[in-house]
Amino acid sequence: MAVQSPPRPDAGDASATGLYCYGIVSARNARPQRRGLGDAPVEPVAHDGVAALASSVPAGTVRARRRDLLSHMDVLGAAFEHGTVLPLRFGTVFENEGSLVQDFLAPRHDELAALLRDLSGHGELRVTAHYREDAILAEVVRENRRIAQLREATRGAGAGHPALIELGELVAAEVQARTARDSRALLERLRKQARRYEVGDEPIEYELLRASFLVDQKRVAKFEAELERFAADQAGRADVKLTGPLPPHSFVSLRHGGH
Amino acid sequence: MAIATQGTASNYLQRAPSPSGLADVVELILDKGLVIDAYVRIAVIGIELITIDARIVIASVDTYLRFAEQVNRLDLTQTEAAGLAELRDGGSNGSDKAKGAMEGVKEKVSGD
Numbered sequence: 001m002a003v004q005s006p007p008r009p010d011a012g013d014a015s016a017t018g019l020y021c022y023g024i025v026s027a028r029n030a031r032p033q034r035r036g037l038g039d040a041p042v043e044p045v046a047h048d049g050v051a052a053l054a055s056s057v058p059a060g061t062v063r064a065r066r067r068d069l070l071s072h073m074d075v076l077g078a079a080f081e082h083g084t085v086l087p088l089r090f091g092t093v094f095e096n097e098g099s100l101v102q103d104f105l106a107p108r109h110d111e112l113a114a115l116l117r118d119l120s121g122h123g124e125l126r127v128t129a130h131y132r133e134d135a136i137l138a139e140v141v142r143e144n145r146r147i148a149q150l151r152e153a154t155r156g157a158g159a160g161h162p163a164l165i166e167l168g169e170l171v172a173a174e175v176q177a178r179t180a181r182d183s184r185a186l187l188e189r190l191r192k193q194a195r196r197y198e199v200g201d202e203p204i205e206y207e208l209l210r211a212s213f214l215v216d217q218k219r220v221a222k223f224e225a226e227l228e229r230f231a232a233d234q235a236g237r238a239d240v241k242l243t244g245p246l247p248p249h250s251f252v253s254l255r256h257g258g259h
Numbered sequence: 260m261a262i263a264t265q266g267t268a269s270n271y272l273q274r275a276p277s278p279s280g281l282a283d284v285v286e287l288i289l290d291k292g293l294v295i296d297a298y299v300r301i302a303v304i305g306i307e308l309i310t311i312d313a314r315i316v317i318a319s320v321d322t323y324l325r326f327a328e329q330v331n332r333l334d335l336t337q338t339e340a341a342g343l344a345e346l347r348d349g350g351s352n353g354s355d356k357a358k359g360a361m362e363g364v365k366e367k368v369s370g371d
Contacts, residue, residue: 024293069281069288077277089292104295126283137333147330155331168323171330200286205322212287224272231271241273241283249287254295 016059018093019045019100022075023247026116027051029083037062037071045097047105050112053079054100062091076247084120085247086112111254119252122195123245125215125223129186129208129230131175135237136206140174147171175206182238183209186230193223198250208238212250220245 020037030044030051037057044051053075062068072090079085094100105112141148150167157164183199186209191197193215200210215223224242231240278284 066281069285072288073278073284087292089294090288092295133329134333137330138335141330141335151330154327164327165320165323167330168327171326172323228272235271243275243278243283249291252293254293
């Protein structure tokens with residue numbers, strides 16, 4: 001059952017390989033593809049209508065280098081141009097074709113087929129928006145008198161000034177309040193065009209929103225238009241970026257303990 | 260050229276039909292996607308070498324001090340000038356009206 005056995009002491013076994021798996025497609029959309037990790041050819045391994053896109057990798061560990069991550073993404077992206085793809089998380093390696101079918105494609109067949117049907121015609125749109133530091137801080141100083149006063153009182157003062165923490169705490173609270181308000185407003189607009197969405201939970205400084213949306217291809221233009229309006233409203237205050245449609249990384253999952 | 264003509268033209272929204280680099284998608288590749296029970300990435304090494312964004316928890320004394328420093332360093336002359344212009348134009352209502360008019364024009368043009 002183990003994915004990879006540790007490097008064997010009897011070595012000399014440089015030919016030992018594993019089968020790296022990128023994602024799942026419908027077997028009728030499966031075709032040999034661009035090259036994958038380590039420049040190895042990517043081949044579909046089909047079982048009863050579903051197919052895994054896989055390529056040979058040296059046995060042992062998979063390195064998560066920049067080019068490996070890009071390979072993973074590129075293989076999925078190329079497949080996505082021909083139809084629905086269920087991305088696997090980076091780093092999934094089977095012993096061989098037999099174990100790929102026996103441990104994954106066969107026991108999970110119905111789930112995978114259902115996911116492929118369900119996500120057909122959908123893509124993941126990734127939205128990130130960040131405040132411009134100077135603009136949001138200036139806004140906070142203008143709109144909060146206490147902050148303006150504390151700022152005047154502590155300017156040019158040493159780093160040990162006791163009011164600095166209060167000032168910083170108030171600024172942080174104001175920025176957080178704006179984040180909450182603006183992200184809610186943006187989500188309110190975008191959720192109407194999306195079937196599902198998922199918001200990144202770890203707060204990053206000056207981040208207004210980091211979220212993924214599952215969007216029907218037919219609604220992508222409307223989604224973009226909504227986001228464009230928001231970006232125009234926020235011009236000079238926040239920068240908004242849209243990536244995708246991508247394969248639905250954030251919207252696939254399997255039931256646990258299925259086999 | 261193909262990229263420039265994709266979708267509707269906007270000067271404000273940054274569009275990337277396919278990921279332009281790793282930064283936008285590294286989180287998706289490493290944290291999302293199907294996970295098979297017995298195959299939970301036990302074969303992967305080197306992830307710790309990848310720098311994603313610096314994740315900063317906002318509620319900490321360090322962050323407060325940094326916010327304070329940033330606010331104190333801020334040059335408000337530019338934004339103050341902008342604020343005054345806004346007042347002269349009759350506050351935010353004025354600029355909203357202008358924006359509304361612009362949008363009206365845009366909709367007419369794109370509706371043709």
